Amino acid sequence: MTRTHHDITQPPASAFGGALPFRVRVLGCKVNQCEAEEIRGALSARGLREAGRGESTAVAVLHSCAVTAEAVRKTRQALRRLAKEEPDRLLLSGCAAGEALTGELKPDPVRVPAGPGWRERLETALDGAGLGRVAGGPVRASDPRQIRAFLKIQDGCDLGCAYCIVPSLRGTPRDRPPGEVLAEARELAGRGHREIVVTGISVGLYGRDGGYDLREVLDPLTRMEDVARVRLSSLHPSELTDPLLEFWSRTGKLMPHVHLPLQSGSDAVLAAMGRGYDGAQFRAAVARMRAARENPAITTDVIVGFPGETEADFARTMELCRGTGFSRMHVFPFSVRPGTRAAKMGRRVSPDETARRAARLRALGAELSAAYHAQFEGREVRVLLERTVGESASGLRPADFRGMTERYVPAECRMRGAARGQVATVRVKSSCGEGVTAEEV
Missing domain, CATH: 2.40.50 (OB fold (Dihydrolipoamide Acetyltransferase, E2P))
Known part of the structure; x- marks a missing residue:
């Protein structure tokens, strides 16, 4: 007989016996990966256990992504698959929880949208599931099989890129207190995570409104004995300040690798995107990185087919990428994301032309990666x-x-x-x- 699911107002079914099984699925970025571990920890702290393969679940959670229209499509697909497992409770959490994408599911899953107060909304939803209230602060269940762990230090963004929906989903920048961040880092190191990747929606904005900067957490983090490596995730070129680069230059545990999104090599396209820099300023940021650290790995993101991008604009992107010598490139064909400024822009590039440009840029990226890797042969x-x-x-x-x-x-x-x-x-x-x-x- 088909079980009725999603009813958050009823206590959990007792048919399972013992600890109730749960399942958490996650889509999207490194921040989402961290938050999914928080969800697992919150459920474990309430006495539940992670379900085995093929096992029915009392609670299923999809922690979702909505950064692009394609991400929303994948969220809808993943939610349908999870609903077919017929959990007693189905929760949709994260950036897509505010999307109108589940009309075919009856009843609708309980929604826990991202943004300010997300953790409190999660606990309220779990309370409503009759799972019992636990005392104490956030609990995170990191995977002990992973040597590398992500450490979320902030949430939110206000950079205002024309193609990005994230600020409206996650709100303005909010820092986690340094003491809280470092306490979690010590816990992660104690569980055997040897590399800590410092992450957030806009990592470089950390401390902007508090009179401090990234060094407030990076300095003590790199001094932790059980932490072998610390790695920064994505930074905006404007966030490569002199104090941060000086710290990077003398701190061996802070890895010589930074993800520095370019998005376009055309000044006109960068201005339309609202990125806040031009090609010359990006080149200058790269030069400062290379002056601070020997042969750093610089990975990047590039969007092709942005509205108004001409063949000449694309050629400038190819030229800047080749000249920079990125160690790895992630190439994204532009897709319309409703709710962004870019969604209202004209002069659209055709899908066929966008695909052609993406293929050319990916081929260049593969060439650059091979060249970067080849220099280490014999070393x-x-x-x-x-x-x-x-x-x-x-x-x-x-x-x-x-x-x-x-x-x-x-x-x-x-x-x-x-x-x-x-x-x-x-x-x-x-x-x-x-x-x-x-x-x-």
């Missing part, structure tokens, strides 16, 4: 050994461990007597666009 690098493998996924050679170099290059390493979580010195034997293979020194 020693340091790799954080994250997981063991039976054989190389790329087919280049057998490997015992996979991990990341300091410069965020995937490495497959032949090792003997090494341990997961160890930072090993290896010599690179070969490379390709996907990464490098290496042997212990």
